[in-house]
Amino acid sequence: MTALEAHFDETLARDRRIEPRDWMPDAYRATMIRQIAQHAHSEIIGMQPEGNWITRAPSLRRKAILLAKVQDEAGHGMYLYAAAETLGTDRAELTGKLVSGRQKYSSIFNYPTLNYADVGVIGWLVDGAAICNQVPLCRSSYGPYARAMVRICKEESFHQRQGYELLLTMMRGTAAQRDMVQDATNRFWWPSLMMFGPPDDQSPNTAQSMAWGIKRHTNDDLRQRFVDMTVPQAEKLGVTLPDPALRWNEARGHYDFGAVDWDEFMTVVKGNGPCNTQRVARRRAAHEDGAWVREAALAHAARRARAKQVA
Amino acid sequence: MSDDDSVQASWPLYEVFLRGKRGLNHVHVGSLHAADAEMALRHARDLYTRRNEGVSIWVVAAADITASSPDEKDPFFAPSGDKVYRHPTFYHIPDDVPHM
Numbered sequence: 001m002t003a004l005e006a007h008f009d010e011t012l013a014r015d016r017r018i019e020p021r022d023w024m025p026d027a028y029r030a031t032m033i034r035q036i037a038q039h040a041h042s043e044i045i046g047m048q049p050e051g052n053w054i055t056r057a058p059s060l061r062r063k064a065i066l067l068a069k070v071q072d073e074a075g076h077g078m079y080l081y082a083a084a085e086t087l088g089t090d091r092a093e094l095t096g097k098l099v100s101g102r103q104k105y106s107s108i109f110n111y112p113t114l115n116y117a118d119v120g121v122i123g124w125l126v127d128g129a130a131i132c133n134q135v136p137l138c139r140s141s142y143g144p145y146a147r148a149m150v151r152i153c154k155e156e157s158f159h160q161r162q163g164y165e166l167l168l169t170m171m172r173g174t175a176a177q178r179d180m181v182q183d184a185t186n187r188f189w190w191p192s193l194m195m196f197g198p199p200d201d202q203s204p205n206t207a208q209s210m211a212w213g214i215k216r217h218t219n220d221d222l223r224q225r226f227v228d229m230t231v232p233q234a235e236k237l238g239v240t241l242p243d244p245a246l247r248w249n250e251a252r253g254h255y256d257f258g259a260v261d262w263d264e265f266m267t268v269v270k271g272n273g274p275c276n277t278q279r280v281a282r283r284r285a286a287h288e289d290g291a292w293v294r295e296a297a298l299a300h301a302a303r304r305a306r307a308k309q310v311a
Numbered sequence: 312m313s314d315d316d317s318v319q320a321s322w323p324l325y326e327v328f329l330r331g332k333r334g335l336n337h338v339h340v341g342s343l344h345a346a347d348a349e350m351a352l353r354h355a356r357d358l359y360t361r362r363n364e365g366v367s368i369w370v371v372a373a374a375d376i377t378a379s380s381p382d383e384k385d386p387f388f389a390p391s392g393d394k395v396y397r398h399p400t401f402y403h404i405p406d407d408v409p410h411m
Binding site: 019021022023068071072075078079082083085086091144147148155294297298300301304305 | 321322324341342343344346347350357358361362378380381
């Protein structure tokens with residue numbers, strides 16, 4: 001083992017952070033880039049399902065909230081691309097990999113948003129699951145990622161609460177509105193459980209990721225934590241979670257729940273979910289349609305710099 | 312679109328520093344790309360101060376920062392390592408001396 005490797009291992013052993021210009025194994029760097037990029041892409045693609053409803057928000061209050069939320073998702077994507085860039089990659093390169101399908105984003109965003117209750121359920125379940133996943137990442141061994149996660153987690157709390165409050169409001173409304181909430185819950189419950197990734201015995205990278213301190217709990221642990229948190233919230237809301245096997249297990253001190261359909265998960269991951277094609281096409285179009293703005297800004301900056309030199 | 316979008320790539324990187332409130336130093340919070348410093352400042356406001364996190368922003372072109380190298384960390388900082396007499400705990404003062 002070289003002195004550099006020893007220093008890296010010792011830093012991790014002491015639960016200290018790895019910083020951008022430190023020596024790190026190539027595999028650690030590559031894994032961090034992949035993890036941060038996938039997370040950044042998820043934030044950026046995640047703007048689409050909810051952005052779909054901005055022009056049709058039921059009130060000015062809900063519109064302002066939804067705009068702020070979607071703007072936050074953009075912000076989170078930017079924090080994360082910035083963190084990824086400290087590892088020697090470039091945002092344009094990562095965007096290229098996203099729109100050419102060579103890097104992935106969270107499968108949850110490949111499901112459609114069919115009514116306004118979906119905005120509430122995404123806040124409650126999808127952002128709730130994201131918080132479960134992300135809070136431990138505030139202690140990621142890679143410093144820039146951990147710091148971005150601290151900032152993101154603070155903002156996610158607003159996302160979850162606005163969603164739950166939206167649903168509480170709808171549940172106090174008409175029978176049709178309550179049905180919308182139940183329908184949205186039925187559609188998003190299982191995909192939310194899939195957000196934690198495959199079961200531990202099918203997650204070959206978990207051991208290495210935990211040794212590197214870039215993953216702090218296993219997929220199944222986090223999934224259980226999410227279920228335990230969410231069941232009482234569903235009861236309070238007055239919706240039924242669509243799982244007949246869901247019940248409290250006194251001996252385990254946790255809720256038991258039914259089997260996740262991992263075939264569906266793999267289908268969506270491989271690109272055949274309901275919205276994969278349109279999500280990537282939309283992102284690509286936005287990037288290409290914005291090219292002239294980036295070029296114009298650059299030309300303007302160059303002209304001003306020349307004018308300054310002359311003056 | 313190709314993978315190396317040269318236009319995007321040529322927007323330089325700026326590092327962003329925020330003063331959280333009066334009385335505190337500016338602290339590094341992250342980075343962003345912008346065509347020039349003025350745009351970087353505007354983007355930094357949108358990106359890093361959406362919830363009153365700052366009362367003042369600095370942006371610095373990342374290329375203009377000179378940094379110590381982590382490879383020579385030990386020799387670079389070694390000169391302060393053996394000067395324990397710079398710390399107040401180096402000096403033994405009797406317990407009954409007040410206010411010291």
